Amino acid sequence: MLTAPVIRPTTRHAARVPTLAGLGAVLSVGSLAGAPPVLATVAVAAAWWFTLARRWGAALASGGVLLLWVSAAFMVVSFGRIVPGPLGLSVIGAHLLAAIGAAWADARTPAIAPAHVGRLTLFAATAGPVAWVLGTTLATFLPRGSGLSWAAHIDSSLDVWEMRANTLRGGTALASSGNPRPLEHTLGTTLLPPFHTVDGSGHALAEELSAHGASWSILVCATAFLAGLTAAAFVGRDSRSNRVPAVAAAVTSLAMVSVAVTGAALLLGQINAHLVIAVILASLLVTLHRAESPAAACGLLLLATTALLVSWTPFAAVPGTMLLLTAVRSRGSLRDAPLRAVAWLGVSGVVTAWAVSNFAGEELVRAMARTEQQNEGVVAVVAYSGALNPVFLPFSVAVMVSLIGLGVWFLGSRAGSETRWEGQTALAAAAGTFIGLAPIVATGIDLTGELGYYPAKYLSLATVALAVPAAGLASRAALVRTSLAPRIAGWLAITAMVTTAVVSPAARDSGWVPVTVPLATGAGFGTAHQLADRAVDFTREDTLVIPWMLDDDFDFDVQWLMSVALPPGAGFWNDAVRAALRLHKDDFSAEAACRIAEVEARSVVLVTSAPDLRSGIASTCPLENVTVDYAGE
Structure with missing residues (x-):
């Protein structure tokens, strides 16, 4: 992990958080007059990012803000049926409280923490988000642009349906009468206009599609940015130049917005694909930087585990394993600061208890009550659309072998405790992935044969998420100067992953090119007139x-x-x-x-x-x- 000297705050830095917090509050109230709620969300999130970056550094702050946002959205919408008044007013209230909290927390931060990410790396990690924002901007303004058609395929309709249901009910229905995995739908619900009316008009559909697209855009940008930071963190400070982590950050960030990764998810309508990958990457960053605040790290990892329990349950084992590792390794620090530990774990525990008791728990009980044949039928379900997530087993194997092999080597290396911790983190992520895969394998699914919908989706998303730390470790090993063996292992891992990625079916038709061009031209996604605008006009x-x-x-x-x-x-x-x-x-x-x-x-x-x-x-x-x-x- 890259380190830099402690920097004292300037007047400009000191005014940044209050300005962003105030802007977020104004925009939140302004949503009553038509301001897009997504602007308030972005402003408040930025205020918290700068606040936490001063305390913990940019990497831990980035993972923390993502996890806090998805958890807050879930709680606001799932509690909506209990809180009096329209759901939109609860969202405004949550924005105002978050803005006040950011300003208050910033005022209590006396100095800037060590910057674990160099500025060059930080800017490089924005390559993917910039490509995405450019693509969606061109999609909006070019005559043949896709508009919001990229957010209108297959399962995107389910997100719109759930957002409409949340609005009609004033919040998320409990698992017994609704969706036991509602998290991704709550994100879009919080971005609807405060007094959104659900009816059969095209105006209502346009607002819902815009909110869905806004929440997905945030997740795409977060996934790309976190991927860049995660790769750079695993490359570490053993590299010969600060440019190496920056290159790793830029390459992985852009890979996340490629046609093969993001394009495939868009065509399937899978907003939870980016949610799962972003939460796993955030968990990796939190685990790597747990020394900055062990209590916060444990609390955030508990939130990550909860988030995946109520979005794509098998993946909860990945942050869950990292939580166990972090708690065991940080037990001394947790004992030394009991109030902080109780505060973080207490608040996170409330979120977990609510999610498990009202959503994930009931579904898990039903799964355990089903017979083996019934569970096999659930796992082996075939997608009605006929479309599956792209899986290329040689690439998946190359990623897992590289991650585990290099993780074991770094764990046993003499390079220092920081390097060994990165090895442990990589192995924990791999172990959690296998634990999550176990229920699928236990149903008798042949992973070498024709995959059903859920096995294909699990392997695809797990491969994408774990390719980031695997690439980082491989780059780090390839640059070790003190020994030949890790350099050979690193270059072999890089060669295997790059080769299998290039020859994979996903690489056909410019699969690793950023989605900027297809968004701008409507290729594959459809132009605005062909899909999104036509649906709105006809409704x-x-x-x-x-x-x-x-x-x-x-x-x-x-x-x-x-x-x-x-x-x-x-x-x-x-x-x-x-x-x-x-x-x-x-x-x-x-x-x-x-x-x-x-x-x-x-x-x-x-x-x-x-x-x-x-x-x-x-x-x-x-x-x-x-x-x-x-x-x-």
Whole structure:
């Protein structure tokens, strides 16, 4: 880990946090007048980042802010049904309290902590976020840009559905009557306008899609930034130049926003992919820098474990293992500062107790009550969309072998306690990954054969997350000057990982290029007009307007998204209209259109470019509520 001298705060630095906190408070209240809530979230998060960076350094602060944000959003929305008043006002109140807390904590910070990340490395880690922001900006303003179509594929509709449900209920339903893994949906819910109205209008869908896209953008940027810092931390100060950690930070940061990583998640609509990876990377940073504040590290790792329990449960074993390691190694420090330990673990424990008792616990009990055959059926489920997360077993094996092998070497090295701690951290992450994989393997799934949805997703996300510390350790070993063996091992690991990544199926079609260009051109994601804007334009209260053989590549994607924006009367998932819109898949026959019209009480308008559709509908189902409009008429 890179170190730098202690720097005394200047007047400009001293005013930074109060300014950001005040801005966050103003923007939060300003959301009542139309200011996007995401601006308040970013401003308050920035205030906390600068506050914690002065105490702990930039790396630990970065991981801490991410974990505090997701935990706070989860608690605000899940407690929403208990707190009187609209959910939007609770979100504003939480922003105001967080802004005040940042200013208060900053005033109690007497000096700046050692900067464990050099400025060059810090800026290099922003390469991925900059590429993402550039891409989404171009996507918004270029004529062929994707707009928000990148946030409108497959499972993104589920996020919109859950956000609508949270708003209607005034908070998250408990596991017995709702989603036992609601975390990612609470993030978008907190970014909705304070008085968002759930109805069947395109305006409501536009606000929901914008909030979903905003929360996902934060997660993408956080994932890329944390990846850069994590890789640099594992490269460490044994490198011959400060430029080496910076290069590692830039490369890994950009890799996280590549078509192979972020592009794949966007096309699957998996916002929780970035959530899982970001939480694991944050946990690695917190563990590596636990010496700055052992109590805070343990509390944050408990929050990380909880976050994954209520988003993608098997991955909770990864930060859970690092929490166990950190607690054991820090027990002396925890005893020396009992009040701080009680405060951090007490607050984190409340979040965990709430999450387990009301969400994750019930689902875990149900899983244990299922038979082996039932659990195998759950794990082996096939994605209805037919799309799976990209998995290339040679790359996964190269990453795991590199991480474990180099972790063992660094653990036994004589380079110092800091190097050994990095080895222990890497091994803890690997151990947690295998623990999380165990329930999947126990169901009898053959990981060398054709993978189902959940095994493919687990292996894919685990490989991406652990490739970051593996690359950092390999780079560090390759630069060791005192021994030939680690240099050989490091270069072998780098060669194996790079080679398998380059020849993997994900590398085809510019898979490792940043998503900036596809976002700007709409390639793959669809232009704004083809998907997101069309869904918003067609969504109406009194009429069901759907594309039917209008654009073969995106008609079903538009309907998939529109199916969750039906009027609130269609309030349960298996509503007949929603099922009809989602289940016909690639069947755009007149018969399939008639099945939708038969279960829809409103007028149905089919917008098409197929010349024979009108006659086909007339002969198949001459219903009074069906009309066919031709595009351009």
